[in-house]
Amino acid sequence: MINSDQIKYPHLVLVVDDQEINRDLLGMILEDEYEVIYAQDGLEALEKIREYQNRLSVVLLDLLMPKMDGFAVLEAVHNDEYLNHIPIIVLTAEKSAELRALQMGASDFITKPFDMHEVIIARVGRIIELSEGRKLISAAEHDQLTGLYNKNFFFEYANRIYQYNPEWEMDAVVMDIEQFHTINALNGRKFGDNILRILGNEIRAFLAETNGIASRFEGDRFDIYCRRQDDYQSLMDRFQNKVNDVVKNANVRLRMGVKPWRPNVEPAVLFDRARSACNMARGNFMTNLVIYDDDMQKRELLSQRLKNELRQAVEEHQFRVVYQPKYNIQYDPPRLSSAEALIRWNHPELGMISPSDFIPLFEGNGQIRIVDNFIWAEAARQIAEWREKYGITIPVSVNLSRVDVFDTTLKDRLIGLVRDNGINFTDLKLEITESAYTENGDQLITLIKQLRKAGFEIEMDDFGSGYSSLNMLSAMPIDILKMDMKFVRNIEYSETDLRLIELVVDIAHYLKTPVIAEGVENERQLALLRGAGCSFVQGYYFSPPVPAEIFEKFIARELKLREQKSDPA
Amino acid sequence: MTLEELYSKMGGNFAHAKQIMKMDKLIDKYIRRLKDSNFDERMAIAAETMDSTGLFESAHAMKGVCANLGLDELADAAEEITEEFRPGNARKLTDEEAGAKVAAALEKYRYSLACIKEYESAL
Numbered sequence: 001m002i003n004s005d006q007i008k009y010p011h012l013v014l015v016v017d018d019q020e021i022n023r024d025l026l027g028m029i030l031e032d033e034y035e036v037i038y039a040q041d042g043l044e045a046l047e048k049i050r051e052y053q054n055r056l057s058v059v060l061l062d063l064l065m066p067k068m069d070g071f072a073v074l075e076a077v078h079n080d081e082y083l084n085h086i087p088i089i090v091l092t093a094e095k096s097a098e099l100r101a102l103q104m105g106a107s108d109f110i111t112k113p114f115d116m117h118e119v120i121i122a123r124v125g126r127i128i129e130l131s132e133g134r135k136l137i138s139a140a141e142h143d144q145l146t147g148l149y150n151k152n153f154f155f156e157y158a159n160r161i162y163q164y165n166p167e168w169e170m171d172a173v174v175m176d177i178e179q180f181h182t183i184n185a186l187n188g189r190k191f192g193d194n195i196l197r198i199l200g201n202e203i204r205a206f207l208a209e210t211n212g213i214a215s216r217f218e219g220d221r222f223d224i225y226c227r228r229q230d231d232y233q234s235l236m237d238r239f240q241n242k243v244n245d246v247v248k249n250a251n252v253r254l255r256m257g258v259k260p261w262r263p264n265v266e267p268a269v270l271f272d273r274a275r276s277a278c279n280m281a282r283g284n285f286m287t288n289l290v291i292y293d294d295d296m297q298k299r300e301l302l303s304q305r306l307k308n309e310l311r312q313a314v315e316e317h318q319f320r321v322v323y324q325p326k327y328n329i330q331y332d333p334p335r336l337s338s339a340e341a342l343i344r345w346n347h348p349e350l351g352m353i354s355p356s357d358f359i360p361l362f363e364g365n366g367q368i369r370i371v372d373n374f375i376w377a378e379a380a381r382q383i384a385e386w387r388e389k390y391g392i393t394i395p396v397s398v399n400l401s402r403v404d405v406f407d408t409t410l411k412d413r414l415i416g417l418v419r420d421n422g423i424n425f426t427d428l429k430l431e432i433t434e435s436a437y438t439e440n441g442d443q444l445i446t447l448i449k450q451l452r453k454a455g456f457e458i459e460m461d462d463f464g465s466g467y468s469s470l471n472m473l474s475a476m477p478i479d480i481l482k483m484d485m486k487f488v489r490n491i492e493y494s495e496t497d498l499r500l501i502e503l504v505v506d507i508a509h510y511l512k513t514p515v516i517a518e519g520v521e522n523e524r525q526l527a528l529l530r531g532a533g534c535s536f537v538q539g540y541y542f543s544p545p546v547p548a549e550i551f552e553k554f555i556a557r558e559l560k561l562r563e564q565k566s567d568p569a
Numbered sequence: 570m571t572l573e574e575l576y577s578k579m580g581g582n583f584a585h586a587k588q589i590m591k592m593d594k595l596i597d598k599y600i601r602r603l604k605d606s607n608f609d610e611r612m613a614i615a616a617e618t619m620d621s622t623g624l625f626e627s628a629h630a631m632k633g634v635c636a637n638l639g640l641d642e643l644a645d646a647a648e649e650i651t652e653e654f655r656p657g658n659a660r661k662l663t664d665e666e667a668g669a670k671v672a673a674a675l676e677k678y679r680y681s682l683a684c685i686k687e688y689e690s691a692l
Contacts, residue, residue: 021602021634028595064629093633113636113644114589 010035011057011128016045016073017091018065022112026060026091029117030124042068046076049083057128059088060110063097071104078105087131089124107131143216145193146200151223154215158225158267161213168211169261172270173224173232174278175199175239178253180220187250195243195252196220202242206235223271232258236289255281259292276300302350306358310367313345314374320344321378322545323396325554326516326538329530336558337536338395338429341379342545343371368401375399376417380428382548384421390555392562397429397459402436405443411450425455431482433461437472445476452477459516464504473511480536481508485519488539491528498528505533572596575688579640579681586639600638604685608634609678612650616671619664624671625654631678643681646674 013034017023018041027036037052039045042065049059059077063070070090077083090101093112101109107127110120141153149157161170177183177195184192196216203214203222212226229235236256243252257278259270277292284290313319321341327334345353362368379396387393404410418425430451437444448458457479460472465484483504491498501517508515517529520539529537543554572593576583583596590596608631615623632647652658653667662670 017633019606019630019634021599021606022637024602025589025599025637028590062633064626066626093636112633113585113639116588117591 012037012052012055013124014039014045014048014052014056014059016040016042016059016065016070017062019062022062022091025114026120029114029120033121033125041065042070042073045073049073049077049086053083053086056086058107058124058131059086060091060124061088061106062091063094063101071100074101074104074106085131085135087127089127143200145196146203146216148200148203148222149213149215151215151217154213154217154223154225155267157213158271161225162267166263169228170212170225170267170270171228171261172259172267172274173226173235173256174217174258174271174274175222175224175236175254175256176278177220178255178282183250183252191247191250192220195247198243198246199239199254202239206238223274225267225271228261232256232291233289240288253288255288255290257281257290257292273297273300302357303361306353306361307365307367309347310362310370313347314370316348318346318348319371319374320346320547321375321382322547323382323551324538324545325543325551326397326536327542328535329526329537330535333561334526334537334542335561336394336554338397339551340397340431340538340545341375341382343375344545363401363403366403368403369407372399372401372404373413376414376428380417380421380423383423383427385548386552386555387423390552390559392555392559393424393427394555395427395429397431399431399433399461400436402433402440405436405440405447410447411454414451414456415454426457429457429459429480431459431461434463434465434472434484437476441472441475448477452479464500470507473507478513480514480516482516482518483534485517485539488517488519488525488529492522492524498532501529501534502532509533570688570691572600572688575600575684576639578684580642580677581681582639582641584639585641589637589639596639600685601689603634603638603640604682606631606634608647609675609682612671612675616668616675619668621654622656624650624667625656628654628671628674631674640681643674643677646670646677650674 011034013030013036015023015026015030015036016039017026020040023038023040027038030036034057037048039048044067045059045061046068049056061070061073074088074090077086077088084105087107088105089108089110090097090106091110091112092098092101098109107130108123110123114120141149143150148154158170161168180192183195199222200216203224207214207224207226210227210229212224214222214224214226217223236254239256240254243254255278257274257276257280259273259277261270273292273296277290277296280290280296281288320343322344323339323341325336326338326340328337343355343359345355345358347353359368359371362371376398379398383394383396400410414428414430418428432444432448452458458477459480459482460476460478461482462484463481464487481504483501487497487501487504489497491501505515514535516536516538517534518538520526520529520537520541522541525539526537526541570578573583575581576586586596586600587593590599608627611623611627612631614620615627628647628650632644632651635641635647636644649670650667653660653662653670660667
């Protein structure tokens with residue numbers, strides 16, 4: 001490892017004095033430590049400062065000189081944003097000049113006649129050290145690309161504002177660019193950097209009009225801590241329009257999340273929530289601005305609580321598997337054919353939590369595997385128990401989540417469940433949602449082929465809900481098509497939906513694949529589906545998902561029908 | 570003539586010169602270069618018309634260099650003129666008195682140059 005103090009470079013010192021003897025004397029004192037260049041008047045000094053602006057470590061400047069005096073040089077350097085980082089040590093014998101030079105930006109003084117060599121070298125060294133320290137701090141403090149603060153400094157300053165100016169009502173704003181990595185990939189890094197620079201400039205212009213600080217937090221994320229604004233949509237439009245003005249040929253979409261000020265809420269918390277709000281605008285083409293409100297906070301807190309409590313809930317048997325019957329409607333009366341296993345969470349404090357509240361949550365963070373494993377194990381056990389108890393097999397279908405597609409142990413674990421419970425592979429049917437195909441088509445096809453080879457049957461869930469349904473049908477080997485329930489919802493009123501169902505059933509027949517219709521709620525829907533040639537239905541018309549002991553009534557009824565007709569379905 | 574003797578003759582402070590330049594070799598080098606300066610010419614020209622700016626600038630330059638070379642008496646004489654003619658300072662002396670100070674400083678300076686020449690010729 002190379003330590004930073006090993007990374008040295010020669011320091012360049014400019015000595016400016018109209019008297020050659022003075023210049024030489026200083027040069028003699030400094031030459032062992034530094035590279036020294038000289039100027040004999042103010043004009044020449046300014047030329048050399050400009051010429052060596054990126055290399056000069058310090059300027060030793062006499063004040064009284066012909067052509068241009070030291071004060072004029074100080075003033076010119078001080079007022080030049082490219083030069084004013086260069087420290088200047090004034091050479092003077094006059095106390096009266098010190099204050100004026102200091103006010104004009106001088107860093108230190110060397111008195112005339114010159115002091116001991118060691119003192120001069122130490123003073124020059126000290127000023128160089130301080131100046132380099134400042135440069136390092138400045139580099140660390142600011143993002144080079146946009147000139148805005150870097151993350152750590154931003155939060156340090158935000159916290160100071162919060163702590164020492166609590167009466168300022170500061171909102172947290174997070175802004176980023178939708179699909180920025182794609183924009184970079186398509187147009188190149190320079191193009192992307194230019195957008196970031198434009199935004200940085202516009203944010204600075206905005207902050208010049210109001211009080212606040214801003215940071216390029218990371219990548220394309222900007223954090224702005226500003227005095228409360230009445231109209232964030234205008235601010236959002238201002239930034240979007242600025243980008244649109246400059247970037248003509250690319251569709252660059254910004255999004256913004258805002259967490260308005262609340263007393264005694266520290267910046268880190270405000271920005272977490274503003275970030276959440278910004279994420280909510282992701283992919284939402286109706287709005288690019290989300291203001292974080294109390295409802296969102298409640299939802300977020302609930303989400304976090306559910307995530308935290310999942311394992312405990314499994315251990316404490318708060319989850320319960322419920323079964324919804326599927327009926328073969330080509331018989332009259334319809335006959336029980338199988339069931340779908342679904343999950344219910346009865347929380348000791350929150351009560352019954354809807355799957356629509358927790359399934360997407362766990363799908364998002366991968367914890368859905370814990371829920372899936374629980375359902376699969378319970379369903380396999382239940383199939384075996386019913387067979388033992390009633391002497392017939394009621395196949396149960398279970399859902400595989402998108403994340404399961406990537407689980408290399410999935411097939412073996414499912415095979416283990418079948419073997420451990422002594423059931424057949426066709427008894428535990430596997431439902432895979434159509435959208436998983438869109439996301440990971442090739443991987444899903446490979447998995448399905450493996451599972452079918454092992455003996456499992458695959459049901460394609462939510463068929464018709466995605467964009468590539470027909471495309472998928474030709475590529476994917478499946479055993480049962482489960483039509484998305486939105487087709488069924490309107491068949492009584494919509495000729496189009498009914499025709500679509502007939503079409504799906506026709507396709508399925510052609511593929512020799514049975515069709516299950518979900519969401520059947522009334523007799524009219526049932527009749528239309530039967531007329532359309534659909535074989536199986538599932539829905540509240542027959543029963544909502546129920547606990548296993550209630551489901552057993554359906555099994556008993558089925559057994560009775562079988563006895564009456566001696567005709568096993 | 571040794572360097573120390575030269576300094577003594579010029580009314581200089583050899584210890585101060587040694588403090589700044591460390592080595593006799595360097596004192597020798599820089600004290601001999603005083604001959605190349607033209608403070609006296611500039612000061613003499615300015616004195617003819619009592620040109621304040623010219624007197625201030627030449628005296629200031631003389632003061633700075635002489636102080637650095639350890640020529641304390643010359644530096645003090647030049648400082649008196651510098652302060653007398655410093656822009657913004659109220660004049661304390663009449664032109665006649667100031668002229669006398671300038672003439673004394675010039676004389677001392679030229680005497681010092683003569684001493685340096687003598688020192689050189691003895692090398």
